[in-house]
Amino acid sequence: MGTYCETRAIPDKMRITSLTLTRFPVVKNDVTWDEFSGPDIFFRIYEGSRPVAQPLHLYEDASAFNTYQFFIGLIEIENITNTFSIKLLDYDGRDTKEDLMGEIEFIPFNPEKGYPETIILDDDGPVAFEMTVEYIYHKKSM
Numbered sequence: 001m002g003t004y005c006e007t008r009a010i011p012d013k014m015r016i017t018s019l020t021l022t023r024f025p026v027v028k029n030d031v032t033w034d035e036f037s038g039p040d041i042f043f044r045i046y047e048g049s050r051p052v053a054q055p056l057h058l059y060e061d062a063s064a065f066n067t068y069q070f071f072i073g074l075i076e077i078e079n080i081t082n083t084f085s086i087k088l089l090d091y092d093g094r095d096t097k098e099d100l101m102g103e104i105e106f107i108p109f110n111p112e113k114g115y116p117e118t119i120i121l122d123d124d125g126p127v128a129f130e131m132t133v134e135y136i137y138h139k140k141s142m
């Protein structure tokens, strides 16, 4: 068929290949996250209320003036039109609940936006991320 028939199918899955934190709050209610050092940051991705992924390492004593690319294993998203959220957390030791520094919701696949390799997650809230993704098809489209 002609070139105008090249509508791409909806992907079966998406793979997050990198996740970079580009903004986080310096303080929480005017108080630093940790008393004598920067926060020890990591993220957790949720599908609804179910945690589905987090990085392999955290960054200790992070500075809000830097960006941080997290080390991640394989993160694949199957329900790509569901609502996910990423929570940024400050690790405070084994027996302490981590501090929530901010979170942002996203829907991985938006047909109106096409198939970008880089997705900016920024709703002018406390945290922002930049994510690179791959689109995975089980069967070839067209």
Ligand SMILES: [Ca+2]
Binding pocket: 034, 037, 038, 039, 040, 060, 061, 062
């Ligand atoms: Ca710290």
Ligand SMILES: [Ca+2]
Binding pocket: 033, 034, 038, 039, 040, 090, 091, 092, 093
């Ligand atoms: Ca901490």
